[in-house]
Amino acid sequence: MTDDAGTPPSRPSSDDSTEPGSQSPADPPSESVGDDTESDQPSQSIEDLLLAFDDQKGLIRDRSLLDPNYVIDEDRIVGRDAQIEQVTKMLRVALGNNRPPNLFLYGPSGTGKSLITKAVCHNISRLCETRDIHFGTIEVNCQGLDTLGVAVYELAKEAADEASVELTVPKHGVATNEKWNELYRIVNENFDAVVFVLDELDMLVGRRDKQTPAYSRLLYQLSRAGTNDALSAYVSVVAISNDTKMMESVGSRARSSFTPEDVHFDDYNATQLQAILRRRQDAFYDGVVDEDVIPLAAAFAAQTHGDARKAIDLIRVAGELAEREGADRIRESHVRAAQENVEKNRVLEVIRGISTQKKLCLYATAAVAAQTDDSSAQSPVGYRVYQFLTETLDVDQYHQETYVNKMKELTTYSLVDFERRSYGPSSGMFLEFQFSEQPETIVKTLREDSRIDGLSAADVESVVTAQLRSRNR
Structure with a gap:
């Protein structure tokens, strides 16, 4: 069950369960010391594994309904x-x-x-x-x-x-x-x-x-x-x-x-997300989805800005995980495992998907935060590093106000937060950005972009160091 805020139900205790693959004291060892039997041969051939899928009872009947980009009938559109x-x-x-x-x-x-x-x-x-x-x-x-x-x-x-x-x-x-x-x-x-x-x-x-x-x-x-x-x-x-x-x-x-x-278009709430998933429940065979699966998937998606794509992806991954382990039903445990998979790189996927200009704004600011004790970056310092990046790459350069606005927009993805600060009359007012992820991780991920990877990391670090010294004088 979920409340109106979309809070997931608490995870049931699993203290009494046995870890997968563990052996009880009474179990015989899986391989005797000094056994001359060849152990490097695969237990099943690739063909056997492929054919075993034909014999397995599937859980997903229509995978197209679990594709967020699929053009669905209008009676499946909710809210x-x-x-x-x-x-x-x-x-x-x-x-x-x-x-x-x-x-x-x-x-x-x-x-x-x-x-x-x-x-x-x-x-x-x-x-x-x-x-x-x-x-x-x-x-x-x-x-x-x-x-x-x-x-x-x-x-x-x-x-x-x-x-x-x-x-x-x-x-x-x-x-x-x-x-x-x-x-x-x-x-x-x-x-x-x-x-x-x-x-x-x-x-x-x-x-x-x-x-x-x-x-x-x-x-x-x-x-x-x-x-x-x-x-x-x-x-x-x-x-x-x-x-x-x-x-x-x-x-x-x-x-x-x-x-x-x-x-x-505004965010979906948890109730709407549940309705969206129930309109696509026939993607699965009858009776294979436990009752608490859809409310839990909707609750998780409601926590990440009410994104229907996330909700649909979550229930799809849960179904695929259940199929891979040969389960006869999709259970709450599969949704939680799917959530761990989906959320593991959620923020990093957001970084990879934003525009080049936003990447440059974020890269400059994260590079500054990576060299500060509290992982924060002041907007004037971040903007000067951003100027260096755009000049080096010969791309459009925003004015400082636009740079600040682009960084503010990234708060909607839970990447950064900011506070308005002043360290006295000489410093003026500025925004100080704090990162929810390690700035070094964000910098490393952004460098997966081929254009940003063309920048010399040593040069960027040198510019950041010089700007921080100048700001602290």
Whole structure:
């Protein structure tokens, strides 16, 4: 059982249980000393192990329902009636062969933004087919796309896949304008209306070759394409972001042409998460899920910002763990084991998924905290190290206020916390960041990014040392 706050029930005592693999005093030794029998032969061949899976009674009947990205039926969507109505009403004009408005969907990760967009577009596409309207949904996740040119190529590739036609430009070696022209050609020749879905758009920062972020230039080009002669099809852009303040960084020209309708998504609570999981319980065979499994999984997910993706992943991992050990049911113990697996690297996975600019802000601040006695970092020192990083990598550089705001945003992931401080009139007011994880671990994880790994760790450490000395004088 869980309360409204989503607190997991306490773990039952296991003092009387025997550790797996342990032997009682009466058990004979597993191998006699001096036994001449060959012991290095596998007990089962790979084929035997594979065939044993055929004989094993499975617990998961439909794995697609345990994929958070799978487009599910709308009766499985829980707690998002208002958002479904908003998105549907604004995009439905495509059914009349008209241009839908642009949308900006924002809110924490795992709150249904992508899920609802896909579900609405899927239904529009199905109805458009009955009206001889060629409607297309071209979706790109911007995480990991480092330049505008790569993003345009991915859009053209998705458009070609949607239209089942051949893409005629390469990913590299041609100008971005050629990629734009290819995208326009595919859309004009194959669609009457198109919705471009740009998921995690704030991740597309780009390099320092332009004054505005790459996502700003992408929004400008796409939203303007319908007003000039580039596109004859009706075009709508749906921008999706976890960053509620992303639009503040969009250039004035892009904001003027994009002018989206905003749709906000808030966290799921424990009750909603339970309902989400129960709507997907038929992913498992009847009667194999213990009664306390879903409430416990929902409670764990409610503690991590009400993320439905986490809840679905948790119950999937619990089912897979139960299958691997040959259990006949999914029990509370499997959920707790799954939670340990999922949460083990939760914070580190968040670090790997944030935008390059946020990584640089975090890396600079963690590098400072790694050299202080209390694992804290003052914002003026962190910003000067951040300046060194951006200048060395030749990427866009935020003003100090934006750097501070990006660090504040990272508090929503439980990575850092901050306090406003002043050490006297000469120091002024500043923010002091404290880390929930070891700063050294965060630095090490961030260096898995190939661009950040190109920085000399010794140079960064030297800059941090010099800035801390300067600050303490």
